Amino acid sequence: MLLGLCRATVITGWVLDRSGHRPTLVVWVRCRADVPGRCGRSGRRASGYDQGDGARRWRHVDVAFARCVLEGPAPRVNCGRCGPTVAGVPWARHDTVFTRAFEDVVVHDAIRSNKASAARRYGITWRAVDGMCTRLLAEAMDRVDPLDGLIAVAIDEVKSKKGQRYLTVVSDPFTGKVVWVTEGRSKATVNEFFDALGAERAADLEIVTTDGAEWIRIQCQEVFGEQAIFLCDFFHVSEYLGAAAPSCRPAQPNQWRRTQQKRLRRGDVQKVIAALEEHLEPLETLEEEAPVRNGYRYVSNRKDCLDYPRALALGLPIGSGMIESGHRHVLQARLKKAGTAWLHEHADQIAHLRVLRANRQWLSLWN
Ligand SMILES: [Zn+2]
DSSP, rough: OOOOOOEEEEEEEEEEEOOSSOEEEEEEEEEEEOOOOOOOOOOOEEEEEEEETSEEEEEEEEEETTTEEEEEEOEEEEEEEEEEEOBBBBOOOTTOOOOOHHHHHHHHHHHHSOOHHHHHHOOOHHHHHHHHHHHHHHHHHHHOOTTTTTTEEEEEEEETTTTOOOOEEETTHHHHHHHHEOOSSSSSHHHHHHHHHHHHHTTTTTTEOOOOOOHHHEEEEEEESSEEEEOOOOHHHHHHHHHHHHHHOOHHEEEEEHHHHHHHHHOOOOHHHHHHHHOOOOSSSSSOOOOHHHHHHHHHHGGOOOOOOHHHHTTTOOOOOHHHHIIIIOOOOOOHHHHHHGGGGGGGHHHHHHHHTTGGGGGGGGG
């Protein structure tokens, strides 16, 4: 009980070994005899094969002052898919020298701080922490597929602090939850998402909202053709309108912006373009000082992605306001945290885990 092991585990004895600089509690365990053998890799039921390499040890969560290790047999089963493979044990994941509980604690720590400090705290290597994150992630991804049941997605790019690295983030605009993340921003990352989604689920998508980045829109249109409605994120369009408003109606900029937003919701895109056109800055004005020109160009170039009435009629969300607050918070908090080593090749992994935690699916890992 104190060791937090599940009921399928039988404790057959223990000894306190005082020979090291810190005492070690060695606990002998085995699987309950009436639990059928399963392959450690695939989880399929399988019959016994041999005794493997004899007893093995797994580092467990410390018990008070002592380190704790579990020691138990690691027989092999003959799996129909994997061949002779070490049998699964309830206290540890496959192919690791740590127990499940120990890994959960370390990964939890790594997500809250970072992998390097978790490694220091538990006296293990960074690589070991990395392996734990990978195993947990694989397990979590197996259990919950956030790409199921989507009818709308919002695709965005998120910039890291120094603006040198990007993540492509896909969220469900209905719930504001992030459903998919990868590093980079290119046509290839969009394709990667559609591959992950698969043709069957992609056919259920009715709406794709983007932040208006050309590459996302073009790539989505290539993949989806006529099937889905493409929308520029209403909030991004509103940002352009908000920037232009003081030049268009200096006395009541907010009212002007709201008027244009109403027109967009009604589908009067031409009126919005005309309202901007009236106040275009002279050609010699610099780009960065010409918010009306920027807004005019943004809206005119995206006329076919502004069909808000159709989206609203279908009850679909038109903007990613919730997502903004959602994933920006989750991901950028991590990316921008001063002093956090930005672990390039593992950005994905940590992002996935953070997203799962944010979505409270984290809890499902602890059962
Ligand atoms: Zn197997």
